[in-house]
Amino acid sequence: MNVKLYALSTCGWCKKTKQMLDTNGVEYDLVYVDLLEGDEREAVLAEVRKWNPRTSFPTVVVNESESVAGFKEERLRELLGI
Amino acid sequence: MSALRTVSPQDAERAARRPEAWALYQRLKREGEAAGYYLNPDVDFVLDLMDGLLTNEERYGYRACPCRLADGVRGKDLDIICPCDYRDPDLDAYGACYCALYVSEEIAFGREAPQAIPERRGSEPRAAEEDHEAELVGWSKSGLPVWRCTVCGYLCARPQPPLKCPICKVDKDRFERFA
Numbered sequence: 716m717n718v719k720l721y722a723l724s725t726c727g728w729c730k731k732t733k734q735m736l737d738t739n740g741v742e743y744d745l746v747y748v749d750l751l752e753g754d755e756r757e758a759v760l761a762e763v764r765k766w767n768p769r770t771s772f773p774t775v776v777v778n779e780s781e782s783v784a785g786f787k788e789e790r791l792r793e794l795l796g797i
Numbered sequence: 798m799s800a801l802r803t804v805s806p807q808d809a810e811r812a813a814r815r816p817e818a819w820a821l822y823q824r825l826k827r828e829g830e831a832a833g834y835y836l837n838p839d840v841d842f843v844l845d846l847m848d849g850l851l852t853n854e855e856r857y858g859y860r861a862c863p864c865r866l867a868d869g870v871r872g873k874d875l876d877i878i879c880p881c882d883y884r885d886p887d888l889d890a891y892g893a894c895y896c897a898l899y900v901s902e903e904i905a906f907g908r909e910a911p912q913a914i915p916e917r918r919g920s921e922p923r924a925a926e927e928d929h930e931a932e933l934v935g936w937s938k939s940g941l942p943v944w945r946c947t948v949c950g951y952l953c954a955r956p957q958p959p960l961k962c963p964i965c966k967v968d969k970d971r972f973e974r975f976a
Contacts, residue, residue: 725849725863727842727896728913748866760866771916772866785913 718743718795721763721774724750728786729773735788739797748772811844818847825898832949832964834880834888835905837897846898850879864896865918871970876918880965882947883917890914945975 720736722729724747736743748759760770766782767774775783777794791797804812812819822843826836837843849863861867862877876882884894892901895918897911904911944958945951949965958972 723849723864723866725852727846727849727898728864730845769916769919770866772864785915787913 716742716795717778719776720745721759721772721776722747723772726772732773732775732786732791735786735791736795739795741795741797743775808840811840815844815848817851818844821847821851828966829899832966834899834965835902837893837900837911838905838907839911843898846896862896865916875970876947878967878971880948880967881918882971885949887914887917942974943976944972947971947973 718736718741720729720732720743722733722745733745746759748756748763751759763770763774766776767784769784771784773784773786775791775794777783781794783790783794822836822840825847829836846863850860853859853861853863853867857867857869857871857874859871859874860879861874862879862881865877867874867877871878879896880899881894884899887894888899888901891912891914892904892909893899893911893914895914895916897913900911901909903909939954941954941956943952943954946958946962946965946967948967948971949962951962951964952975953959958969960969961967962971
């Protein structure tokens with residue numbers, strides 16, 4: 716399974732999402748968008764926008780096919796099978 | 798009544814371990830409660846948000862919302878400087894602000910749990926005042942403009958808005974011309 720977590724390093728709900736993935740042993744790629752600058756940030760924001768036009772955080776993308784905006788615990792558990 | 802406040806050993810430990818976050822938490826709690834707002838009762842969650850606010854203050858020079866991506870230009874981030882313009886409508890609709898830093902009385906006293914809520918920013922068109930500015934001029938009988946705090950709605954008639962909102966303490970640039 717390919718899991719991507721787009722997050723902000725300062726955000727409480729992002730931290731809760733990260734903790735949930737960690738606790739359940741889910742492997743994922745993490746991008747802290749607030750730590751990126753310039754073109755790099757724009758490129759990542761364009762990726763996030765594809766899944767979540769509002770570009771809010773956290774955004775979790777699973778297998779490049781499903782996404783969850785915000786810390787929606789049940790929906791995440793369902794998608795990740797945990 | 799004793800002036801001494803009892804601090805639990807757990808809070809004393811938090812204050813010692815995270816002094817800056819703790820100090821900001823105490824200040825926002827005191828100011829919030831004086832104006833009728835409650836902070837999330839999950840103190841460790843709130844302290845993480847305090848760290849986020851302090852980080853943003855250091856990065857940008859103002860305490861941008863820790864749960865939103867700030868631009869870094871104050872003029873573009875005005876609506877998301879904490880407390881943000883969306884706090885009160887979100888408290889009304891969901892019992893919590895976007896970060897769940899500010900919560901309803903039900904959540905503050907543990908009768909309900911905070912939930913992640915949808916992003917309100919960008920979902921509403923900007924206030925129509927800008928389009929109708931000409932019509933609004935001269936509404937105030939005294940001839941003074943009326944200024945509205947975009948965070949809490951406080952209104953005052955005076956040549957300029959106050960430096961800080963006396964109700965919710967946000968800065969002068971969070972006021973808009975109301976009439």
